[in-house]
Amino acid sequence: MTVTQAANLLGTSNDAVKHLLAEHPPPPRPITPGKAWATGHISAVARTQLPESELRRLYIDERLSIRDISQATGISVRVVTSLAREYDIVLRPTGRTTRAKPITKDWLHEQYTVHRRPLADLARETGMSPTSMARWARHHQIPTRRGGAGHNPALRALADGVTAPPLLRPALERRGGREHLRNFAAAASYPTLGAAADALNVKWCTLVGQINRLERDLGGPLLERAVRGRPMRLTALGRRAKRAINKALPDQAASHTPLQRTEGN
Structure with a gap:
């Protein structure tokens, strides 16, 4: 199957399938020209999504761990680590990393969707930047508001879920x-x-x-x-x-x- 076919069959997104394939790759096979191209393509996409300036800001300025960055961006730990080395970013020793507090889906949904608190307010409360809080929203598939107080259709669906029958x-x-x-x-x-x-x-x-x-x-x-x-x-x-x-x-x-x-x- 293609990534799209697998995502449709499983009822999830293409990004989720790609993330799982990156985190849990199949057993090694003999390298082929096509596989070599695909590996390079994944790295190229990761570089676009996580350029050097952004990775330095998250890892050095905000003191997020490689795993935290992986969870927030959907890029595998292995690829984030590879990018850090490619960008000549000195990695902190294992066990001495200052980890940011993980943002749970339930907490973010309650604060942002139910209580309608701005992402900037939640970011200040947790000691991170609004950009990082927005990444956590994307990671948990919580649609963000556009134009201030406006709801997009997906966010309205989340609000409907608060008062819907428990079964649904x-x-x-x-x-x-x-x-x-x-x-x-x-x-x-x-x-x-x-x-x-x-x-x-x-x-x-x-x-x-x-x-x-x-x-x-x-x-x-x-x-x-x-x-x-x-x-x-x-x-x-x-x-x-x-x-x-x-x-x-x-x-x-x-x-x-x-x-x-x-x-x-």
């Missing part, structure tokens, strides 16, 4: 969760995911990835997949989720006419 909150508190819930509610009325994907005008692998992600968010299987002689049908959890979607998100109710009603709806 894990999905609504992440980017794209509302769309995934909408597509699940619509797909549940079709005999197969293939038929649902055709009717909803989405790729089959995309729809499967969205439902797989929702099943992880909501804590269990939502659909019993179709088998020969039996159409796809909702599980008990799936029926609860669909009722919650229809009640809490009426604007997201599916308007598609199903090809065939399934059992258990």
Whole structure:
């Protein structure tokens, strides 16, 4: 699969797949011209994202560790270390590093999204720069406000998650969760995911990835997949989720006419 295909199937982003591949590379294989090019390409992208001036500011001025910088930027520890050596930055001895306090997703979401505190205010409270706080927001996939008090659609989705039914909150508190819930509610009325994907005008692998992600968010299987002689049908959890979607998100109710009603709806 390509990175995009894998990301769609897993219900995550291309950057997350690339990050995991960088952190957990496959077993070594004989080097090929293509692999040599890819390795150089990763380094080139990292240099663009983390130029010498920025790495020096984070590592020397703000005293962040290599691992902290890796977590904030999504670049692997190995690549950040390689860039530091390339830039002739003297690395601090292991065990004597002054580490910045990690910023957790729950804390940042509560302070920034729920209480609407500015990133600059949160940065001062934690002793880091606004730029570093913004990186933590990107690392935790928390959309930032634009133009002061304005919300973008993804940030509104996070705010919706605060008052949504508990069952749906894990999905609504992440980017794209509302769309995934909408597509699940619509797909549940079709005999197969293939038929649902055709009717909803989405790729089959995309729809499967969205439902797989929702099943992880909501804590269990939502659909019993179709088998020969039996159409796809909702599980008990799936029926609860669909009722919650229809009640809490009426604007997201599916308007598609199903090809065939399934059992258990």
